[in-house]
Amino acid sequence: MDASLLHGSGPQALRNFNLFTKAQHIQWLTRHSPAYLTVRPDWFEVALVHAAACKEPLPEIQQILTYGATATDSLRRKARQWLGASVRHRYTCPECGPLAFQCPRSDAHLHVAVGSVILEVVDSSGQLVPNAKPGEQPKTGRVLVTALHQYATPLVRYDTGDTAALHPSCPGCGV
Ligand SMILES: [Zn+2]
Structure with a gap:
């Protein structure tokens, strides 16, 4: 069965930020092309810009789920243009997890959980x-x-x- 957030099915992989370089993470993503990626937006934008500057192949991803920092318009543009991905943001705090989810019709607003x-x-x-x-x-x-x-x-x-x-x-x- 294909990976699906809706049904909670499909293979999942966790990768430790600190065990690989940003370039190695992007190369891994390009090799595996996951349907969904959960990642900090600030970290991911830096990794993407670095990979693009080095002319590395970029992954195809359907949707990127972000948390932990603001998902900027700049990241949303790069994700759409470079990866074909939409960005869905969650407002979280480390002490209790998700607090609000991005509105399905607006990048600028969140719905409280x-x-x-x-x-x-x-x-x-x-x-x-x-x-x-x-x-x-x-x-x-x-x-x-x-x-x-x-x-x-x-x-x-x-x-x-x-x-x-x-x-x-x-x-x-x-x-
Ligand atoms: Zn709404």
């Missing part, structure tokens, strides 16, 4: 930022995370150090 976490946005005094009224831009603030399935080490109103704005509905798709 409401089954796994409660995300709150607070101002500099720790007070909840009030919901925006219709047509109003929501105010930004610090992100606090409460993990709903973290049994060993509970995470309650944990300050990620990130800044975000909560919209009453997604501007990208209306949900």
Whole structure:
């Protein structure tokens, strides 16, 4: 059966960033052409630019799932033009994993993983930022995370150090 994220099937491979050079990772990807790649976007863009500058063959990939840093427009363009891949981003924190997933209709917005976490946005005094009224831009603030399935080490109103704005509905798709 072909690899599929939908069905969780197909072969998977994990590669340690530190055991190989960026060029060796790109060569491995080109040899195996995985349908899906999960990778940090900042690391991958540097590796891609290096491979392109060295005129290395580049892999064909259907979709790149990113985490851990911002997936830039620059990476999205390179992935589309050079690899034929779309980029889907997840907002994560190392302490509890995925917090939000990229909107299916917008690169600029994320949907909170409401089954796994409660995300709150607070101002500099720790007070909840009030919901925006219709047509109003929501105010930004610090992100606090409460993990709903973290049994060993509970995470309650944990300050990620990130800044975000909560919209009453997604501007990208209306949900
Ligand atoms: Zn959306």
